[in-house]
Amino acid sequence: MTTVPASAATAAAPGFLEKHHFLLRRLHSLTGIVPIGVFLVAHLVTNSSLAWGKFGLRGEHAELGLQGGGAYYFQKEVAWINNEVPHLLLIEITLWAAIAFHSIFGVYYALQGKNNIARYSYQGNKRYALQRISGYFGILFIFYHIATLRWGWSFLVPGGTAWDHKFAVSTLATALRGGESFTAAGVAVSIFYFLGISLLVFHFANGIWTAAITWGLTISRQAQERWGYVCAALGAGLMLAAWSALIGALAISPADARKSEELFNKGKGAAIVAPAGPNTAPNIR
């Protein structure tokens, strides 16, 4: 089957991007949902346990209170991921590759459009614009997030804290605060986190709404509207999870977090000494 040789065409040989246009477009859509979107959901639900983890402990270590209990439960989950999940590095690399693909093509596709919300301020058009803005911002945020908390680029963290999975909460809390207590740079990092997670949750929720049109799942206006409500509800739930994770991480002092972590680590039989301060965290793996 050949395409139409329309009158205006000059017969240039199609490049790689044009030849595989459909496949690349659909892979871009798919990677946004699996694996990135699925991971996002799992990641935010796990992290929100910083806020509700105490209730997950079912009375165990009640002396830790709401915040200490959350830290204990979260530390337990991080330990489980690091010790029990098989092929963790393979999973991580798959995820990074998918994020890189989706981001690079996302920017390329976003650059092909030209926002016109000034003239056509329909709600759908605003979401179109925000989908692209949140994509751009998302790249910055995800890169900073992974570089500082996973790859150990602690020179990007005010106070220089390196994240440590055996002290998951205290090192996170110090990174967000910029030290043992809040600093101006730490507040900036925390605001950056708030914007990053909020925009990405919007991006995902709006993304699964558009994906249903892209793949032709929702065709009628009514179906698109109905699925829109489902996406909005899912987005609201995820937003709640994301915000409670951030609030949970900001509300606990690094010192209190270390108490919970030591208690957990002692229970695991591992003789791990807590880091003395934000700059001297041992990088135990």
Added chain:
Amino acid sequence: MSTHTPVDPAAIARMANRKTAKAGRTVIFRIKRCDGPGKPSYWQDFKVQVPKNANVISCLQQIALSPVTTGGQPSTPVVWESGCLEEVCGSCTMVINGSVRQSCSCLIDDYAPSEGDTLTLEPMSKFPVVRDLWVDRARLFNNLKRVKAWVPIDGTYASGSGPKESPEDQETRYVLSTCMSCGCCLEACPQFNVEADESKWNTDFIGAHAISQARLFNMHETGKRLAAERLEALSGAGGVSDCGNAQNCVKVCPKRIPLTESIAAMGRAVVFHKVKQFFNR
């Protein structure tokens, strides 16, 4: 499945102005002009005494009678394109107060009901200007050719009568068939942008109108013969996947064609087409 898209509430709200608009009031027409292809654009203002129920075309005719700007400078008549004067040919499409629509069906009473109100007229920005408000929509028609938006009946022998059409399909198809190639959906689309280089016309985003016409002719019992070719064109560069789902097209379409339903329907058809091709070829 729904047929017509609901009317824009803003348009209904504007109609309320008809009751208060006074005959004989002065309205300033602020017009973006251009003397020819590639020439720079400039703005000129004209005063018009507007009678009741005047539309943009009748006011442009008044300006043509004595083209003098508000500053008292003699000028040339403003050039525009029109045909049917009843919103069925699409040729008079322009950007009015920042939004694209037909000028023949645009009542001044709706937009500028009070003495001294201003109405802004610009040519569409996604097509090359021929002169003033007149643009060249060749690319729109080129994109209809990309999807073979016709029923193939030409041949060397009579092919007899066509297959029966079902009333259900006919009902869905009717509204799609009312497209008048006006270009509103392209003007408002953030994914459809000006392209002077004709060699790129066939790989740039094809636009909502062509996607919807491909659906119309793929649903037609005889038009179906070209279905695979249309889907092949729609799956390629500039095809349906380049739509960014901003859904401006459906809001501005004067015929209230459910363009976003067509986009989703063709998105689905293209998936099936590609999967089938993967296994069959």
